[in-house]
Every structure is written in structure tokens, then in C-alpha cells.
Amino acid sequence: xxxxxxxRAGVVTALCLGIVGALAxxxxxxxxxxxxxxxxxxxxxxxxVYVWALGVEGLGDGSDKLVTVDANPKSRRYGKVLNSxxxxxxxxxxxxxxxxxxxFLWAGGLADSKIHVFDIGxxxxxxxxxxxxxxxxxxxxxxxxxxxxxxxxxxxVQALSNNRDKGGVTGMALYNxxxxxxxxxxxxxxxxxDGYGYDLAVNPKKNVLLTSSFTGFNNYTRPLGELxxxxxAMKRFGNTMVVWDLKAMKARTVLSVPGAPLEIxxxxxPADNWAVAATALTSKIWLVKQDAAGQWQARDVATIxxxxxxxLPVDISITRDGKGLWVNTFMDGTTRYFDLSNPEAPxxxxxxxxGKQVNMISxxxxxxxxxxxxxxxxxxxxxxxxxxxxxxxFTWDGKELTQVFEVDxxxxxxxxxxxxxxxxxxxxxxxxxx
Amino acid sequence: MIRRGGxxxxxxxxxLACALPTAAHDAEPLPALDFEPPAPGTxxxxxxxxxxxxxxxxxxxxxxxxxxxxxxxxxLLGFIYTTCVDPDGCPLAYRVFDTVRDAxxxxxxxxxxxxxxxxxxxxxxxxxxxxxxxAGSRLRGGDVPWLFLTTxxxxxxxxxxxxxxxxxxxxxxxxxxxxxxxxxxxxxxxLVDRAGFVREIYSSxxxxxxxxLNDIETLVLEERAR
Numbered sequence: 001x002x003x004x005x006x007x008r009a010g011v012v013t014a015l016c017l018g019i020v021g022a023l024a025x026x027x028x029x030x031x032x033x034x035x036x037x038x039x040x041x042x043x044x045x046x047x048x049v050y051v052w053a054l055g056v057e058g059l060g061d062g063s064d065k066l067v068t069v070d071a072n073p074k075s076r077r078y079g080k081v082l083n084s085x086x087x088x089x090x091x092x093x094x095x096x097x098x099x100x101x102x103x104f105l106w107a108g109g110l111a112d113s114k115i116h117v118f119d120i121g122x123x124x125x126x127x128x129x130x131x132x133x134x135x136x137x138x139x140x141x142x143x144x145x146x147x148x149x150x151x152x153x154x155x156x157v158q159a160l161s162n163n164r165d166k167g168g169v170t171g172m173a174l175y176n177x178x179x180x181x182x183x184x185x186x187x188x189x190x191x192x193x194d195g196y197g198y199d200l201a202v203n204p205k206k207n208v209l210l211t212s213s214f215t216g217f218n219n220y221t222r223p224l225g226e227l228x229x230x231x232x233a234m235k236r237f238g239n240t241m242v243v244w245d246l247k248a249m250k251a252r253t254v255l256s257v258p259g260a261p262l263e264i265x266x267x268x269x270p271a272d273n274w275a276v277a278a279t280a281l282t283s284k285i286w287l288v289k290q291d292a293a294g295q296w297q298a299r300d301v302a303t304i305x306x307x308x309x310x311x312l313p314v315d316i317s318i319t320r321d322g323k324g325l326w327v328n329t330f331m332d333g334t335t336r337y338f339d340l341s342n343p344e345a346p347x348x349x350x351x352x353x354x355g356k357q358v359n360m361i362s363x364x365x366x367x368x369x370x371x372x373x374x375x376x377x378x379x380x381x382x383x384x385x386x387x388x389x390x391x392x393x394f395t396w397d398g399k400e401l402t403q404v405f406e407v408d409x410x411x412x413x414x415x416x417x418x419x420x421x422x423x424x425x426x427x428x429x430x431x432x433x434x
Numbered sequence: 435m436i437r438r439g440g441x442x443x444x445x446x447x448x449x450l451a452c453a454l455p456t457a458a459h460d461a462e463p464l465p466a467l468d469f470e471p472p473a474p475g476t477x478x479x480x481x482x483x484x485x486x487x488x489x490x491x492x493x494x495x496x497x498x499x500x501x502x503x504x505x506x507x508x509x510l511l512g513f514i515y516t517t518c519v520d521p522d523g524c525p526l527a528y529r530v531f532d533t534v535r536d537a538x539x540x541x542x543x544x545x546x547x548x549x550x551x552x553x554x555x556x557x558x559x560x561x562x563x564x565x566x567x568x569a570g571s572r573l574r575g576g577d578v579p580w581l582f583l584t585t586x587x588x589x590x591x592x593x594x595x596x597x598x599x600x601x602x603x604x605x606x607x608x609x610x611x612x613x614x615x616x617x618x619x620x621x622x623x624x625l626v627d628r629a630g631f632v633r634e635i636y637s638s639x640x641x642x643x644x645x646x647l648n649d650i651e652t653l654v655l656e657e658r659a660r
Contacts (some may be wrong), residue, residue, distance in 0.1 A: 004537075036639055037637055037639055039601075039620045039637075058541075086603060100620070100637065101524060101599070101601035101620055102607070103601065151638040152622060152639075152640070153599050153632075153635035154482065174480070175482070176482050176483050176599075177599050178483065178599075180483070182480045182481070182482060183478075183480045204467060204639045204640050205467040205468050205469070206469050208469075209469065245472055245477075246644065247471055247472050247477060248472040248476060248477035249477070249478075250472075315630075362554040388480065
């Protein structure tokens, strides 16, 4: 409270002095995979990597936490943990997303369906938990908030499951930036829709919202070894992507994309209007673009590793010019780079084992730095010595990934390292009171 | 009477087709939309939040409540500062407001239902006199009210920008080698219904006269349906 008053006084003083600069503009994303409505790019050196970590019973306080790691090579504490904020409970921490003004970071749990809101504007190195939204299940019937996607003044949240049968039929919830629910949108179950959800991503130029599909609570909380031997359960994965009219929030076209299409990345090149996604179970890269008649189509354009071995593609990260794509495969701990110069025919040009298990991958805006974490889901991570939990920082010179630091999340008693976002100390500001 | 797909929509569309290339104010024409937006009345604009109230100053320098200018008519409100030059910031809003006002004025069923509000968040420099100069010829004529407001000081301003969720904050600029602190903002324009609820928020990525006009007509259709 004192901090907020101090900053507010500072803003008031500056306003009285008439010191006003302009930073309104088209936005992309510094780690190239944010909502296009998120402003304030980090086009230079990022200062922090925020890691949303799953709590592990008996490790530290056992709770989910937001960890700040120093990512500036010029800093004395480069590659070290600067801060961690525990939410005081363990709810399967998974993904997070900035609000459009980048003052707050929303981070959720797939098990407890809570959404935690961190103030990262007051002190970017030391986020503060300022709100926990706990009404998702009660108000919408949706379970497992996964993707947090900023719209102007709002946050669109894609869920994975529902509270009736804990299966994969689910929907999206729209909140305002203060955390009040505005609307709920069920995923389509007609016209070929399976009702499943996973990621969402917007192309404002085309007024298109694209969604993908995974699986429900019953599956994603089950031990992976047990799940893959249950043929019936393995049928309950999403096989669709959906093209929505963003303005109307109405499903327009259901695309057949078998094998659980996960993360969606639109090309950030201004002239491009296509997106890619990777399918977890079939190990393919899919291209989504309009045909000559203007109809949106999805087409399998590349294979990732050997699908027979189920490498399990997880996160992907597209370069700012849309010419390259990083792909992490969880089971073989491999990071692959695909040349996307021709998105109709991506071509793998590099691969490296970056861990015994790898999941998320983020890159800096200039593509020179790459960050990788290890955890997929609490019950899907490997066991024993293979259960490495880390954030690893790499440099990329176009030919070789070179590891430059590592934070061992087991040793630091921080938990399982999952989603990442990049931060900058220059984004200090006075947040809106909640 | 406004009917879905009826005369007003066609009139607006025709007006936009003719007017867009020349409506911009000292700037390049606004680009055309690269998609067909949904027709007015075929979608829902949800209540995002209540528009905040607070003290503002009109061009005559008299204090008034902002609520006076965000109720009873559909209001398009944007924060600006008169020295802003970012082409994707305040000047873009100005150009869109210009186009929207002229288009609304061309439709009798709309012109008595809509107002525009431009509110400064730089009270130190944007005095009522400065806002009058900024408004220029827009104060003369026109059937659609366009209010140019400021605040006495940051003390009155801050609850409004915070209430709307309009980002105004410090940025630290190291590009010149020296640390320079300055305030920054992200363009947001708010569509407020007659009851004072924010129903749409546009950022520069999605601010276009055609979508704004469709949204205004959607709100009018909603009122008519009650």
C-alpha cells in the first residue's frame, strides 16, 4: 500500500511537471509468443525471466510459486534467483500471461482452477501476489484455466476441462482486467467440433481467433505411464482447431487436426496471415492459412522426430520474422529448429538434447537468447534421476545453442519449472489499484 | 428506426467507402479493414465495467462531473495529450474520431444518440486554453457533440485513468546512454453506453472507424430491442 502511494505520488509529480512521452503503438511480443495486444516490447536485453513453478510436496514450502531469475549478462546476479513468491497452495501451476498493459501477470493452476494475479509493474524484480480469482468453476463450469490471452482491458482464458465429467469439453472465460467475469464461450460441439480446448491466439488483421485442443482433467492429472496404456482414455484427446470470428466471438470453421494440437503461433511478419501448431500425439507441424477462396484450412506440413517413438512435441516458439520455429520434444529432451522460410514445407536444420525432459521454450525478440524449462505436468514428468527440474539459458548464433546458465529448481527447492515470461526493470510503473 | 442490415448500416458503409481516403487529419488515409466485420446487431457487446466518474474541466474552465459526458448518449472516449506525436497513438485516435463523427452525423437516427469525448491526461500542459487550440475547427458546426476536457491537476486525473484502466506510467529510456524517466501510455479508446458502462475497448491494433460504427449501431439496436 505504501509502495503504491509512493509511486502514485511520483506519477502525480511527473504529470504536474508535464513530463509525458509517447509509447502507444502496434505490439507484438518480446519472447515472440504473447498476445499482439500486449504492449511494451523488450526488443533489447531482457532483465528477468519469470518462471511459474509447480509446488512439490516436501520441497520447500510445497506450494506453487512465481520465481524471478536474473537474465541480464551484465548483472552481478546473472543466472541467479532474485525472488520467489509462493501462493501458499499447490494447484498444478501451468501457464501465465501478461495483461495488455503489462502491469500484471495472470498465472493459473490446472488442478485447483485458481488464477493468481501478480503485480509486476510496481517492482518488476519482485512481483507481488495481489489477487486470486477463484470463481471460474462456479461461474462457468470450466475447469483447468490454461491460456491467458490479453485483449484490450480484458483477459481471455482458455480452459481444458469441465466440472460435470472432468472430460475435455470446455470453453473460454472472459474477465476484465480487475478480475470480474464478463462472459463465457463454450467450445463448439457441433459442425465437427469436439468441444476440447487448449491454446488460443489472435490475428487482429483478420479478426480471427484460433483455438486448439488437448484433453480433460481426468487425463492430465493421471500418471502418464498409466494413461498411455488405457486405450479408451487415449481416445479422449482433442483432434480439432477452431477458427472464430473474434469480434463476434462465434465459431466459424472447425478444422480437423488429429493428435492433440497444442501451442498456436501466428507469424509475426506483417505481411503474413498464417499460423502453425504442433500435435503432441502424432508429432506433426500443422499450417493454418487461408486458401485461394479465403477459406481457412489446416494442413500437416512437417514431421517432428520419429512419430513411432512418440517424442511428444510440447512447446514451440516462432522467430519474430516468421522464418524459424523452435520445437521442444519432452520424451527425448530434444530442442529442434525448423526453417520456416517456406511455411508450406518446414525443414529441420538443427537439434540438440537440452535436458532429460524439456517442455517450454521462449526466445528473446532478437532470437539470440533461448530459455528452456523442464516440467510438463506433475504426473507426467519423469521419475528418478530423469526428473531434472531447471531453467536453462542458452545463446543462439544461428548454428549452435550454447548453455550459459542453469537454475536447478530441485536444488533451490523451488519445484517444477514450467511456463516463462520475460521482464524488464524499465517497466516499473504505478499499477491500477485492485 | 434502425433495422439490422437496413438503411443506416448501408448509409454508414457507403459514407465510409467515400470518406475514408480523405477524412484523415493531416495524415495518411486510414487503411481499409482486411476482413468483413460482423454486421451490427449480430453480436453482443458485454458490459466490461462501469465508467468512472470524477471532476473535469471544460473549455470554459468550469469544473464539472465527467459522468455528465458519459451518460444519456453513447460515448466514444479517448485519453490524449496535445503534444503526442506517435502516429499509432493520439493522432490515430483523432483521425478515427473525425471519421466517426462525420459518419454518425450523416445518419439522422444516430446523430442525436452519440457524443465524442477527448480527455487529456497531461493537465500541467493541457489547460482549457490548450485544449481549445487542440480542438481547433472541430468546435465549430457538426451535429454530433465533441467535448474536449482536461482536469485541474493530476490529483483529479489519476482516479479517472485508473478507473478506466488507462495505462500511464514511467518508462526508463536508456537508448541515449543516460537513464531518462518519462511517462508513457498505451492508446485505448472506450465505447460507453447510455447507462455509463464500458462496452468496448479499442487499442491501436483494433481501432478502426468501421468497427466503431458497427459497435455504436449494435448498442442502438440493443436499446431499440428493450
